[in-house]
Amino acid sequence: MSNKDLWRLSATETAASTIAGDVTAEAVTEANLARMEAANPALNAVVVPLAEEARARARDLDRARAAGAPCGPLHGVAVTIKINVDQKGQANSNGVVALKDVIAPGDAPVVSNLLKAGAVVIGRTNTPEFSFRADTDNPLFGRTNNPWGDHISAGGSSGGAGAAVMAGIGALAHGNDIGGSLRFPAAANGAVTVKPGLSRVAAYNPSQTAERGMLAQAMSVQGLIVRSAADLHLSMPALIAPDARDPFHTPLPWRGEPLEGPIKVGFTKETYEFEMHPEVSAALDDARAALVDAGYQVEDIDPPLLREAGMVGYRTLMGEVLALMEPAIRAQGSAEINDIFDEYFRQFVPYKDVELLQMMAKRSYYARAWSEFQQDYPLVLAPFLPQPFFGPDRDLEGAEGVREVLGSALWSYAMNYMGLPAACVPARLANLPKGPQPINVQIVARRWREDLAVDACIAIENRIGRMCDPLWTRMG
Template sequence: MTQKTDTWKLSASEIVEATHSGALKAIDVTEAALARMEAVNPDLNAVVDSCADTARAEAEALDASSGPKGPLHGVPVTIKINVDQKDYATSNGVVAFKDIIAPDDSPIVRSLRAAGAVIIGRTNTPEFSFRADTDNPLFGRTHNPWGQHISAGGSSGGAGSAVMAGIGALAHGNDIGGSLRFPASANGAVTVKPGLGRVPAFAPSQKKERGLLAQSMSVQGIIARSASDLHLSMPTVIAPDARDPYHVPLPWRGAPIEGQIKVAVTRDDFGFGLDPDVATAIDKAASALSDAGYAITEVQPPLAKETGDIGYRTLLGEVKALIGPDIKEHGSDTINEIFDEYFRQFPVFEGDALLTQLAERTRYARAWSEFLEDYPLVLTPFMLKPFFAPGRDTEGAEGVRDVLGQAHWSFVMSYTGLPAGNIPTHIAQTKEGPKPIGVQIAGRRWREDLIVDAMQAIEQRIPPTAPTLWDRM
């Protein structure tokens, strides 16, 4: 077992092995994570609400129990501030919402607790959780542990920064257009965006129901430092919860696929140009998968550009109608200027046109489902060039194009409701400093396990980035 001072470096899988065997107590792991948070968080501003006192009480209760509570016994985790955690504020990065105190836990918080995880803090998000960069007037900017030359991503930027800096072995996040995958790519972490209906969701503090697309596109998930930790943690958060009537109660593992698994590889850059470092990351991922026995084929998936373009405009139409008034009233000048630019670049569907596109969404999802019958996995770029600098989306039309346009592949998977993972396979040595490059692996509906298997095969050949990062910190 590693020295106590290095306990914060342990993976969730290593922690579980140690707490189940008795080699470590939950309070030991918790204290190590809290000490790490105290040491590095002042420079990062990743955790904006400490749960230190309750974390210690939870850990001591675990140690007093007759045996391991569950598959995440003693694992320190963080929760994003846009999700309900009983007795804590669900501020969503908005000053006007800072006193919205959750009356109960959301499903994912309840599931993590039931599995024996210890919540050590709550992580930052941009205003309304609707940017790919994490900054807000309530808590300020979250920084990337690789350096301030690179954004921490968003909207789960606090989660990505925290877990890669060693503040907890796992971080909760969520994703409607890329909010798990942006931070994973920016910080060098690993994640899988679950597909439609996979993880139950509900906000006990909510005053009204969310829009149709928000219900069917927004998903809860986990950011980790390794694919193995996703295989450990994701089965715990797909547990049924009656408060989500659309949850799909399927097991984590699906039926094995006979023969070689075919992976479609695409390098489509939608006219933006594919940066050489991103091309290298794709090449490394494809080579690792081929070496692991996957069948790699260069194939162009169906309707990719159209799916992303229409998806942006349709979701923004719903956002403008249902959330727009709150953003106007409670949002900062910065977030309103960003949304004005969103609406200029992606003219929204409204009225009957919006209803028509909501119906047409099924056509895109069907085309992708049929394609995935032949190719169960699809390897794509995530960002088309190395990750952007902090505040890039505040720099007018060009900045928004750099942030959203370069991540077109992210939104294709969001709009169709397909699961999609992100894993780093290359570190770009740019003039500003090192930048991890994540690639995206999408897959069949409800087959997150296939995606995580593929990412695990990659990281057996391309080591995770955390040790490289920690040597720099």
């Protein structure tokens, strides 16, 4: 492979090559910057390029290696950082014009942990206003487009991250997820991710002026979007490293104890009142077959309290948003984001006062039911969305648009509410009337066992193949 094609390597392949000395961190960085220059203008995924900083960082890594310093596990791997997380000297705008000059005085734990592992940050990726849409557009930087075409939204809120990594701009893309913001972009772009469970990844922004709401702390997590599932095993151990600034971080190893016998996987196509598209059904069948072939014991199940947990979870989160965020949204948000929040509040009527506190407490009820259920089924293979991913601005199309985008995403935000790990992996490439698009499925893991979900993603990817390969052929 020529140096100019090094952007095609996975993070695992890149790190192996740079650590062995087969290629330099500088060569990898230049290849990724060239890919960004070529692909990003059509996508608007990276909205703050950091080319010169990346070059300097790569040269420092090469000098340190030549001097005999040990290499980190992500030595020379190109990464992007979402613009709602602090990176020293950069604006944490969160897609809001009024916040464009909020400059971070230091790095968030996810940034410092990636740097400690040897990664090279090449740019910062786009997000919708307040990171609160499943689509990515804002008045500050504009729309992020999906590399598969304009017929598909890039997803959100980590839409810039998903579009960038699948287009070949960096091998790893940082994102975060309070109701699906890692998994929506993974599903939209055909990438792979695992939403970590509660307290798994240290979180803190040095630029913050107040602590987040309790439910936001309990539901929001930091993670990575990748195009090769095995890259999560390489990169997530670095991401989950402890940081004293997060006093509730749980310092557990990435790999848990091996489970005895074949791992049981609960399988369901339940989408409740939402119709399942035939291509989603076929993707679930393909994923199931892949797991059976890999030695998993897959059984049909009835998921406990899933719809109730999802609806209660979203109404509870909306209650906290109404109490703590609404003044900023009304004062600083665009007319479009205010229209969307009006519809959120209509469809997911926020709990208030004592009822809000009661429903926050009820998280334990749902989480306990799933904890007991997953003693028998450590993994659950389920839909992510009941339909192929929607088009741009679908959530601006009134009640039906918001219902399709978030109302049908019960399997997404239920997992945040209960704090469970949940991976999202492509299992099919559908040829639909508007154009081809990937179809992702979700794998829910037992608490603390993100590694099991990633193992299952690898088994599915080994059979289905990586979605970046047909995408790059399509992109030319």
